[in-house]
Amino acid sequence: MPIVYNKNIDQHSVLAIWKIEETEEELLAGLQLKQHERDIISSLNSGKRLLHWLSTRLLLRTMLNTSEYIDCQFDEHGKPYLVNFDYHISLSHSFDYAAVMISKDHPVGVDIELIKHKIKSIKHKFLSDVELAQKQIGDNTEGLYVAWCAKEAIYKWHGKKGLEFKQHIHIKPFKLKKEGSLNAIVELPNGTRELSVNYFKTKDGYMLGYVAGNS
Template sequence: MPIVYNKNIDEHTVLAIWKITETEEDLLAGLQLKQHELDIISSLNNGKRLLHWLSTRLLLRTMLNTKEYIDCQFDEDGKPYLVNFDYHISLSHSYDYAAVMMSKTSAVGVDIELIKHKIKSIKHKFLSDIELAQKQIGDNTEGLYVAWCAKEAIYKWHGKKGLEFKQHIHIKPFKLKAEGCLNAIVELPTGTRALTVNYFKTDDGYMLGYVVSN
């Protein structure tokens, strides 16, 4: 299993990315699955959706370094959690990659996306006019993906339905780099939070953003 990126964000938090080169059979061979998971697999049919589901589970197993059964489920808001391991987790996948972030102490969120020009056609759906006026976002494809990944990572970090990208998550001006960070203001039901999101672009054209915070 080719883990192409593995980073200790802090002493309690790890982020890993895996390039999917295996077949469905290869991935299945490394997993312990129960009937409810086999039912999910059968509903996904073949193709990328199935490979993504399998690869995130196998990456979880590798990061936890365990032979025990890993029960990964989703709560009513769609946030993943581990039933039998005490970790906060976040999962993401895009085309040939799967990403998993986990922390013993803090909520986490990660998002990975293949960079495509078509994001320009939907930029007004997830960015405010103030954000679009920022020169590093505006009509810049990579800047748009930094903003998208940041907002998606924050949404996953929060883990509750009702958080709107355009209305509730505000990206502050930042300097666009191949790897960097930005600040965001998030309007939550419990009050306003300031968060720092880290991001980086891969050599083969993917953008990844992640956040970790209590």
């Protein structure tokens, strides 16, 4: 299985990225599935959606390094969780890649996206005028993806509905690099929080952002 990136984010958290090169059959062969999961697979038909579903589960199994059955489900907010393992998890996928982040200690969030110029047409939907005025975001495709991945990672870290990208997550000015970090002010129901988000661009044109920290 081609894990192309594997990093210990902190003492308790690990991030891994896997390039999807296997067939559906090859992915299925590495998984233990129960009927409710087979029903999901049937509903996805074939293609990228199914490959993404299978690959995130197989990557999760590899990271947990277990032969036991892994019961990965989603709560009422759509946040993935493990029924029989004591880990916080976050899943993401885009085209040829799957990304998984796990932590023993605190909530995590990860987002991976293939960089496309069409993001410029929706930038006003997820960024405020103040954010768009930042030169490293504004009309810069890579900067826009850094902002999107950061906000998506924060949303997944929070794990509850109602957090609006434009209204509740505010990206502070940062220096755009191939790999770097930024701070964001997040308006949560229990108060305002400042979070640090790490990001990096891959050699083949993907952007990834991730966040880890106590909720």
